[in-house]
Amino acid sequence: MERIEPTLAELPLLDADASPRPLRTLWERQTAVLIFVRHFG
């Protein structure tokens, strides 16, 4: 099964307060359904 590449896992996301967190933290505790939207609108 395909795995997330380590470099991708470390890419930062920003929350609504502009605080960064690595992408990998979204699936560390549970299965994560990541919905990437086209844009906000």
Add this chain to the structure above:
Amino acid sequence: VQVHRARDAFHARGAEVFVIGNGAPHLARAFREDLGLEVPLYTDPTLATYRALRFRRGVGATLLSARTWAHALRATRGGFLQGRTQGDAWQLGGVVVVRPDGTIAYRHASAEAGDHPPLDALLAAAGPAPAATSIGLSGPASSP
């Protein structure tokens, strides 16, 4: 939005739903408030994650796609009106289901705007459905 409404079903499978956009953080906040989203919301203004996941980008797959307009018409008929674009108008999205060990259980890259994966496929990728509550067929135990 459909997946957001099914959040409880994902929770029952031990999964969490995250929405990730590409506008500025303050736009993410407004997006959450406008739609009443309760799922965790993040943004990647650099689009680095979109590129790494090989999500499509371009005017041909967005504005110039006849299927995009068909999806938009269907969404409008369903009562969903798109607001002002806040982010990269040419970027398409997608959905990835990732397990705690980093394996990708499901991947969908939108071919055009409005191309979404079926909810059933996402639920199946999230994990097995919880066992149904056992209901006795013989009725309540009778007292002697």
